Amino acid sequence: MSEPKENVLMEKIVSLCKRRGFVYQSSEIYGGIQGFWDYGPLGAELKRNVKELWWSTMTRLRDDVVGLEATIIMAPQIWRASGHVDTFCDPMCDCLLTKKRFRADQVEPQSGNVFWFIGAMETEAFEECRNLIQENPNQFTCSVEKVVSLLEAGRLVELSGDLAASMQSRDSESPFSVPKLLLKLGPHYFKEYAVMLPPGKPPESARKTALQYYSKLGIKAPKLLGERVEKVENSTRFNPENGSLLTPPVPFNLMFKTYVGPTATEEDVAYLRPETAQAIFAQFKNVLETSRQKVPFGIAQVGKAFRNEVTPRNFTFRSREFEQMELEFFIKPDEAVEVISGAVATPKGAGHPGEPQPSWGWQIWHQYWVEERIKFYEGIGLPRTTLEEYWQKPEELAHYARACVDILFKFPFGTQELEGIAARSDFDLSQHARFSGKTMGVFDEDLRTAWGKLDDAKKKDVSERYYQARLRYLTKSGVEQAKAEKQAKEDAEGLAKGQYIPHVIEPSAGVDRLILALVANAFSEVTTTDDKGKSETRVVMKFHPRVAPIKVGVFPLLKNKPELIAKAKEVFESLRGHMMAFYDDAGAIGRRYARQDEAGTPFCVTIDFDTLGEKPELLNTVTIRHRDDGKQERLPIAELQGWLLARIR
RNA sequence: GCGGGCGUAGCUCAAUGGUAGAGUUCCAGUCUUCCAAACUGGCCACGUGGGUUCGAUUCCCAUCGCCCGCUCCA
Numbered sequence: 001m002s003e004p005k006e007n008v009l010m011e012k013i014v015s016l017c018k019r020r021g022f023v024y025q026s027s028e029i030y031g032g033i034q035g036f037w038d039y040g041p042l043g044a045e046l047k048r049n050v051k052e053l054w055w056s057t058m059t060r061l062r063d064d065v066v067g068l069e070a071t072i073i074m075a076p077q078i079w080r081a082s083g084h085v086d087t088f089c090d091p092m093c094d095c096l097l098t099k100k101r102f103r104a105d106q107v108e109p110q111s112g113n114v115f116w117f118i119g120a121m122e123t124e125a126f127e128e129c130r131n132l133i134q135e136n137p138n139q140f141t142c143s144v145e146k147v148v149s150l151l152e153a154g155r156l157v158e159l160s161g162d163l164a165a166s167m168q169s170r171d172s173e174s175p176f177s178v179p180k181l182l183l184k185l186g187p188h189y190f191k192e193y194a195v196m197l198p199p200g201k202p203p204e205s206a207r208k209t210a211l212q213y214y215s216k217l218g219i220k221a222p223k224l225l226g227e228r229v230e231k232v233e234n235s236t237r238f239n240p241e242n243g244s245l246l247t248p249p250v251p252f253n254l255m256f257k258t259y260v261g262p263t264a265t266e267e268d269v270a271y272l273r274p275e276t277a278q279a280i281f282a283q284f285k286n287v288l289e290t291s292r293q294k295v296p297f298g299i300a301q302v303g304k305a306f307r308n309e310v311t312p313r314n315f316t317f318r319s320r321e322f323e324q325m326e327l328e329f330f331i332k333p334d335e336a337v338e339v340i341s342g343a344v345a346t347p348k349g350a351g352h353p354g355e356p357q358p359s360w361g362w363q364i365w366h367q368y369w370v371e372e373r374i375k376f377y378e379g380i381g382l383p384r385t386t387l388e389e390y391w392q393k394p395e396e397l398a399h400y401a402r403a404c405v406d407i408l409f410k411f412p413f414g415t416q417e418l419e420g421i422a423a424r425s426d427f428d429l430s431q432h433a434r435f436s437g438k439t440m441g442v443f444d445e446d447l448r449t450a451w452g453k454l455d456d457a458k459k460k461d462v463s464e465r466y467y468q469a470r471l472r473y474l475t476k477s478g479v480e481q482a483k484a485e486k487q488a489k490e491d492a493e494g495l496a497k498g499q500y501i502p503h504v505i506e507p508s509a510g511v512d513r514l515i516l517a518l519v520a521n522a523f524s525e526v527t528t529t530d531d532k533g534k535s536e537t538r539v540v541m542k543f544h545p546r547v548a549p550i551k552v553g554v555f556p557l558l559k560n561k562p563e564l565i566a567k568a569k570e571v572f573e574s575l576r577g578h579m580m581a582f583y584d585d586a587g588a589i590g591r592r593y594a595r596q597d598e599a600g601t602p603f604c605v606t607i608d609f610d611t612l613g614e615k616p617e618l619l620n621t622v623t624i625r626h627r628d629d630g631k632q633e634r635l636p637i638a639e640l641q642g643w644l645l646a647r648i649r
Numbered sequence: 650g651c652g653g654g655c656g657u658a659g660c661u662c663a664a665u666g667g668u669a670g671a672g673u674u675c676c677a678g679u680c681u682u683c684c685a686a687a688c689u690g691g692c693c694a695c696g697u698g699g700g701u702u703c704g705a706u707u708c709c710c711a712u713c714g715c716c717c718g719c720u721c722c723a
Contacts, residue, residue: 590684
């Protein structure tokens with residue numbers, strides 16, 4: 001996955017990005033800041049194109065999706081309701097021996113004998129100290145045995161403090177002076193460590209583990225000091241795999257915290273959103289009431305999100321400040337669909353299920369969105385062969401998710417997630433209903449009408465299933481049984497009156513990841529050899545014309561002819577209002593083409609002497625040069641704009 | 650957060666305990682003709698902070714950043 005060749009490719013991509021102004025490191029002049037990236041001129045255009053394509057595909061070209069633009073900082077209760085405050089602040093601890101990281105609340109409690117060590121020192125230094133003491137009994141007022149036992153127990157405070165009083169010599173140059181003795185002890189002699197042994201295991205294995213630990217600290221041949229044994233019940237302070245002591249739990253704060261208002265007390269704490277989705281849920285009722293939409297419909301949002309990633313890696317792939325393009329598509333619960341349509345339509349095999357139908361249940365809606373999203377990626381130049389679909393296994397799903405498909409891209413550093421399309425049931429709206437006390441249910445005329453036509457057996461059956469589904473959610477969320485049953489009963493009665501909490505399908509994509517995928521996919525190298533046999537490698541960024549930062553380069557063939565320049569500028573001015581165009585007259589024409597190849601500009605227009613009428617039949621025509629094969633064709637200036645627009649939209 | 654590697658011009662790479670050099674890019678100019686042409690001229694660098702030293706880009710320490718592995722990935 002990370003073979004040298006692929007790392008080299010990634011390095012080339014990073015270097016190109018910086019060199020041509022796609023991506024810079026944030027705050028670079030101050031040494032940079034990990035996990036933050038800026039987009040340069042070309043990157044900004046590329047990103048804007050991608051976001052605008054997403055937006056128009058998802059909202060403007062659809063009848064059933066509307067937009068939202070919410071704030072980054074919201075009421076902190078939102079993040080309690082969403083579960084982020086809890087899950088983003090897991091206390092973590094590390095194994096002192098293997099450095100493996102654990103979530104403190106997920107360590108298995110264990111019982112057994114704990115072997116504590118006060119420290120360790122080099123065996124050689126220990127022996128030397130002991131021999132020195134034993135061979136000079138007359139240097140101490142107390143017994144030599146006592147001094148040695150203090151040494152073995154690692155009770156160095158006493159060795160260096162109390163013991164000093166019992167030494168005969170007060171001469172600091174004497175080999176028995178405190179400083180001289182301490183010097184002999186060597187490094188790392190008082191780092192406390194412990195190993196938990198399950199009952200029945202020999203103490204030797206605890207010592208062996210401890211020796212490993214101290215030798216990792218840099219003691220070559222450790223002599224363990226101050227061993228003592230303690231019986232411990234149900235402790236989570238030890239690594240279940242090897243018994244090693246863990247570091248004390250440290251809270252991991254994965255959300256960015258800030259304070260709202262002039263005072264900075266706990267009361268004022270707020271968070272920068274870690275995802276854009278929650279605002280959509282929080283504003284669901286407002287949008288429903290003001291957009292004249294009815295379920296099924298969606299709300300789309302593009303915006304920044306912030307996560308304190310443990311390890312920002314792989315260029316912009318995992319950034320701490322990033323941008324998301326999220327859709328929450330609200331659908332009727334399957335029970336409601338069943339009542340209205342008589343039966344719930346489920347997927348018939350793989351592939352796009354076609355135009356949405358009233359009978360669709362959540363599974364087919366989910367598949368629909370997976371296929372829609374892949375279609376989008378294909379439309380901006382990521383062939384299906386570069387993508388992978390990953391259906392999360394039941395045990396990988398978050399507890400509220402019914403299904404989740406990751407759309408992965410084959411990055412040079414590995415196949416990684418571009419977008420997740422989750423079927424999230426009615427979890428999110430239910431959470432916000434519970435936490436805010438506001439209703440998140442919708443009224444569905446069709447449902448009420450259809451319900452009236454059901455026979456009693458069917459009513460009872462559907463009602464019972466909806467009741468069970470609601471009860472499952474409520475009890476899982478920690479609502480006490482009696483209350484949960486009462487609420488679920490109300491919900492089931494609501495269904496009979498045409499009310500329900502919508503379920504949701506969530507296609508959630510990372511803009512920056514997509515940009516990186518587009519850049520990696522577009523990157524290609526062309527090696528040419530000239531007449532003198534000198535070969536050189538040039539980079540061509542093969543962006544799809546729809547996303548390319550610059551759509552067209554406009555050049556006068558030569559710089560020193562004012563007529564050419566005037567005509568070229570005229571052509572440039574006629575295009576720039578319609579697309580991102582770039583005028584360049586610096587250097588030889590081949591150099592200008594090469595520069596545009598690196599920027600990924602799909603078309604270059606050159607104004608030459610024929611344009612000015614040197615060959616009368618070519619008057620007011622220009623050459624258009626194609627980026628990917630270098631081929632040229634000749635076109636009247638009057639047709640240029642239409643020709644280009646047809647290819648960049 | 651841990652372990653390993655790296656840090657000289659926009660890029661690729663030199664040299665040096667005593668004024669840092671080349672190619673390329675970039676900028677300006679010459680040239681009537683299409684794929685980084687040639688020629689002329691020009692701009693630009695020792696990641697940061699300490700220490701050792703008369704003097705540090707060079708030696709030492711710390712720090713920051715990047716890359717790789719581990720860890721994390723709601």
